[in-house]
Every structure is written in structure tokens, then in C-alpha cells.
Amino acid sequence: MRKISPYKxxxxxxxxxxxxxxxxxxxxxxxxxxxxxxxxxxxxxFGTNIDYSNLSNYANQTKPNYINNDNTTTNxxxxxxxxxxxxxxxxxxLSLNNTISCASCHKQAFAFSDTxxxxxxxxxxxxVRHSMRLINARFAxxxxxxxxxxxxxxxxQTTMPIQDHAELGFSGxxxxxxxxxxxxxxxxxxxxxxxxxxxxxDTIVSEARLQExxxxxxxxxxxFDSKYDAGRGLVNNDNAPFPNFTATENAGKNLFLxxxxxxxxxxxxxxxxxxxxxxxxxxxxxxxxxxxxxIVGIIGSSAIETNNTRxxxxxxxxxxxxxxxxxxxxxGQFATLEGVIGHYNNIPTITxxxxxxxxLRVDGIGNRLNLTTTEIEQLVAFIKTLGGxxxxxxxxxxxxxxxx
Ligand code: HEC
Ligand code: HEC
Numbered sequence: 238m239r240k241i242s243p244y245k246x247x248x249x250x251x252x253x254x255x256x257x258x259x260x261x262x263x264x265x266x267x268x269x270x271x272x273x274x275x276x277x278x279x280x281x282x283f284g285t286n287i288d289y290s291n292l293s294n295y296a297n298q299t300k301p302n303y304i305n306n307d308n309t310t311t312n313x314x315x316x317x318x319x320x321x322x323x324x325x326x327x328x329x330x331l332s333l334n335n336t337i338s339c340a341s342c343h344k345q346a347f348a349f350s351d352t353x354x355x356x357x358x359x360x361x362x363x364x365v366r367h368s369m370r371l372i373n374a375r376f377a378x379x380x381x382x383x384x385x386x387x388x389x390x391x392x393x394q395t396t397m398p399i400q401d402h403a404e405l406g407f408s409g410x411x412x413x414x415x416x417x418x419x420x421x422x423x424x425x426x427x428x429x430x431x432x433x434x435x436x437x438x439d440t441i442v443s444e445a446r447l448q449e450x451x452x453x454x455x456x457x458x459x460x461f462d463s464k465y466d467a468g469r470g471l472v473n474n475d476n477a478p479f480p481n482f483t484a485t486e487n488a489g490k491n492l493f494l495x496x497x498x499x500x501x502x503x504x505x506x507x508x509x510x511x512x513x514x515x516x517x518x519x520x521x522x523x524x525x526x527x528x529x530x531x532i533v534g535i536i537g538s539s540a541i542e543t544n545n546t547r548x549x550x551x552x553x554x555x556x557x558x559x560x561x562x563x564x565x566x567x568x569g570q571f572a573t574l575e576g577v578i579g580h581y582n583n584i585p586t587i588t589x590x591x592x593x594x595x596x597l598r599v600d601g602i603g604n605r606l607n608l609t610t611t612e613i614e615q616l617v618a619f620i621k622t623l624g625g626x627x628x629x630x631x632x633x634x635x636x637x638x639x640x641x
Pocket of ligand 1: 326356358367374381382384394398403404
């Protein structure tokens with residue numbers, strides 16, 4: 238065996254000691270580096286509710302093959318952007334004093350409308366019209382939004398409540414800051430830094446990005462699990478009797494679909510109730526050419542407004558159990574479907590209403606459908622089949638914040 242010289246042995250021993258000592262010393266001063274979590278702030282705010290490595294499905298949801306109307310133009314839904322839209326929709330930071338979000342007035346449990354007649358915004362502000370349900374907003378030919386269609390498209394619509402003095406409050410008037418101030422505010426929020434970086438590659442918060450992502454989230458809210466859909470999937474067209482419907486529901490469907498015929502006194506003599514002329518199955522979206530339906534009031538005023546010519550899809554007026562979600566019409570003046578049908582049964586003749594749809598009048602006189610009690614029951618039974626169940630509970634449309 239080769240003999241190791243005492244010199245070499247000492248050298249070896251010394252280097253081992255130096256190595257151990259330096260390792261110890263290293264351990265004490267520089268802990269092994271942990272890579273920084275790029276989603277630390279996101280996890281803190283949302284836990285696992287927002288997870289950019291495991292996104293919810295917004296982009297590839299299944300829709301029935303009979304649904305064709307779609308107002309998406311260039312802003313196709315992606316999971317990443319719709320998820321950011323969800324965060325924005327529920328974030329009270331979008332309001333001037335951090336108290337109100339879109340969801341304060343558009344509540345998932347009520348088909349994204351509000352149970353209040355008018356909704357509360359910042360600093361005691363109140364909306365002038367009843368909040369709208371946000372169900373199947375995408376699946377419509379009408380591209381304009383709001384009861385009076387003042388938003389040219391959904392993208393434009395989404396930042397209008399932010400700049401509304403009574404709603405989210407960044408109005409730029411009466412000493413209040415405008416939307417630029419909100420954009421700066423959001424760009425300082427750590428979870429937006431992380432999420433914008435992931436979605437856009439940089440942390441810039443712009444109005445165009447808010448519009449793009451909020452519109453994607455709203456367009457993603459879809460509801461096709463109703464009794465109506467189960468029946469419609471079994472037949473070739475809406476006029477065929479649905480095998481899963483009761484006789485009453487099928488009769489109500491016929492009344493809804495069939496136009497009425499009137500005599501010279503605007504009284505129905507034959508035909509149905511003609512609802513489908515404006516609320517078109519199978520989307521139940523509003524006919525873009527609809528004028529007003531005779532509901533011309535202004536909440537809290539005796540004046541009238543005649544330019545409310547849009548309604549959201551008639552789906553989910555009621556929940557699957559048949560209970561009505563919220564008050565109906567821009568005036569919120571009906572709490573029941575019977576009340577609504579009562580209006581169409583006897584359209585008021587208001588001389589100042591020069592924008593009443595021609596389908597609802599004959600020679601200037603408001604129509605009288607003369608529906609029997611049975612026919613009213615049938616129509617109500619049919620409208621109740623348009624309520625789904627999933628949209629009220631699906632987590633991907635729910636509040637993602639752990640605290641807020
Ligand atoms: C203070 C209550 C309030 C807040 C906050 C609010 N909304 Fe609304 N929203 C309403 C009311 C009321 C209407 C109907 C107003 C009208 O037509 O004049 C409406 C209408 C809409 C519509 C039109 C739906 C349709 O079918 O035409 C959309 C979309 C919408 N809101 C989305 C949003 C988004 C997105 C936000 C958040 C950026 C938001 N809302 C914040 C009360 C509110
Ligand atoms: C001429 C077109 C037209 C016809 C026909 C029509 N509607 Fe409407 N409907 C509208 C318009 C426009 C609105 C929005 C009214 C408003 O609030 O200003 C509306 C609103 C509604 C609403 C309230 C929706 C909501 O979200 O609050 C219900 C419910 C409704 N209609 C049911 C019916 C029924 C049932 C029939 C048939 C008896 C019918 N409509 C016939 C145009 C029409």
C-alpha cells in the first residue's frame with residue numbers, strides 16, 4: 238500500500254475542516270435561495286379561487302347546436318382574460334371609495350340582477366333604472382347594451398358604470414377623479430401586477446384592457462340547462478310539441494310563438510300573444526328593430542322616456558324552482574309574470590309615446606290581447622321553463638375574493 242506523507246495528510250485534514258467550516262458559515266449567512274412565487278399576492282387575495290396554472294373553462298363551454306345568434310366580434314373569449322374579468326367584476330377597488338363592485342348590482346344568486354328596485358352606488362348614489370340580468374348577453378343579434386341601447390357594444394358598456402357618478406363614481410366631475418385615476422390605482426395593486434403580467438406580458442392597466450376582459454367575463458355567463466333546452470334538444474324546431482313539456486307548457490309555447498290578429502279596435506280576434514316577434518326563441522334575445530313596449534315610466538318621476546327598446550334574454554326571469562329573480566322592466570314595475578302579461582294584455586294608449594312598437598298597436602290604439610285566465614296560466618308556465626340552475630351556482634362566475 239502506498240504511504241501517505243504526513244504533509245499531504247495535514248493538507249487534507251485542513252481542507253476538510255475549512256470546507257465544513259465554510260459550509261456552516263454559508264448556511265448561517267445565505268439560506269438556500271427559494272425562487273420568488275410569481276403569484277404570491279394572487280394567492281393571498283384569492284387562495285385557489287384564481288389559479289393561473291389551472292384556469293376555469295370560459296372559452297370552450299358547450300352550447301346547444303340550435304343557438305346561433307352571437308354579438309362577439311373580435312373579442313373572442315379566452316380563459317386567461319375572462320378570469321381577469323371575473324376578478325375585476327367582483328373587485329370593490331373599482332369604486333371610488335372601495336365599497337361597490339359590479340357584483341353589488343349584478344348578483345349571481347339573482348341571475349346577475351339586483352333585488353332592489355334601484356341599485357345603490359357610491360356615496361348614496363342610486364341608479365335611475367332597474368338593474369339588468371346578465372344572462373346569455375352574448376347570444377343575441379342586438380349588439381347595443383342598456384335598456385335604452387346607449388352603449389354601442391358590450392366592450393364600451395363595461396367602463397360606463399365605472400365612470401357613472403352614481404355607480405362606481407370615477408366620473409371626473411364635481412371634484413371626483415376620472416377613470417385615469419382608477420387605472421393608476423389598479424396598477425399599484427399587487428395581484429393585478431401579477432395577473433396583468435401573465436395575461437398581457439406587462440403590468441399596464443388600460444381602459445381597453447378593462448373593457449376587453451370585463452366583456453369576456455360577461456359574455457361567458459351562459460345558461461342552457463333549462464327544461465326548455467331539454468325539450469328543444471329533442472325536436473327539430475320550436476313549433477313542434479316538446480315531449481318533456483306538460484300540455485299547459487306546450488300551449489303556452491304556442492301562445493308565445495304565434496302572432497296575434499286584431500280587429501280595427503286593436504282587440505285580438507285570433508292567434509297567439511306574439512311575444513316571439515320581439516323576444517325570439519331559441520335565444521329569447523330582443524329583436525334589434527324593436528321599439529318600446531309601452532313601458533315608458535321613469536322611476537320616481539311622472540315624466541316618460543320612450544327610448545327603452547332593449548330587454549335582456551327572457552331566460553332566467555325565474556329560477557329552476559319557478560320563483561321570480563327580480564322585478565321586471567326598466568322601471569321594475571312588475572314583480573310577477575302575471576303582472577307582465579297583464580301589461581301586454583292591455584297596452585296603455587299614451588299619446589306622448591311616439592315610439593310604441595307597431596306590433597303593439599292598431600291605428601294608434603294599444604293592443605288588447607284579451608287573454609283568458611287559462612291562456613295567462615299557460616304563458617306563465619312556458620316562461621318558467623326558461624329558467625336554468627347552473628348559472629346561479631357555478632363557481633367560475635362567483636366571487637373569487639377570500640375577503641371582500
Ligand atoms: C350601482 C349599480 C351598478 C353597478 C355598480 C354596475 N351596474 Fe351594470 N347595470 C346597472 C343598471 C341599473 C343597469 C341598467 C341601466 C340602464 O339601462 O340605464 C345596468 C346594465 C348593465 C349591462 C347591460 C345589460 C344589457 O343587457 O343591456 C351590463 C352588461 C352591465 N350593467 C355590466 C356591468 C359591469 C361590467 C359593471 C362593473 C364594471 C357594472 N355593470 C356595474 C347597475 C349597476
Ligand atoms: C314589440 C316588441 C315586444 C313584444 C311583442 C313583447 N315584448 Fe316584452 N319587452 C319588449 C321590450 C322593448 C322590453 C323592455 C321594456 C323596458 O323595460 O323598457 C320588454 C320587456 C319584457 C320583459 C321584462 C324583461 C326584464 O328583464 O325585466 C318581459 C318579462 C317581457 N318583455 C315579456 C314579454 C311577453 C310575455 C310578451 C308576449 C305577451 C312580450 N314580452 C312581448 C318588447 C316586446
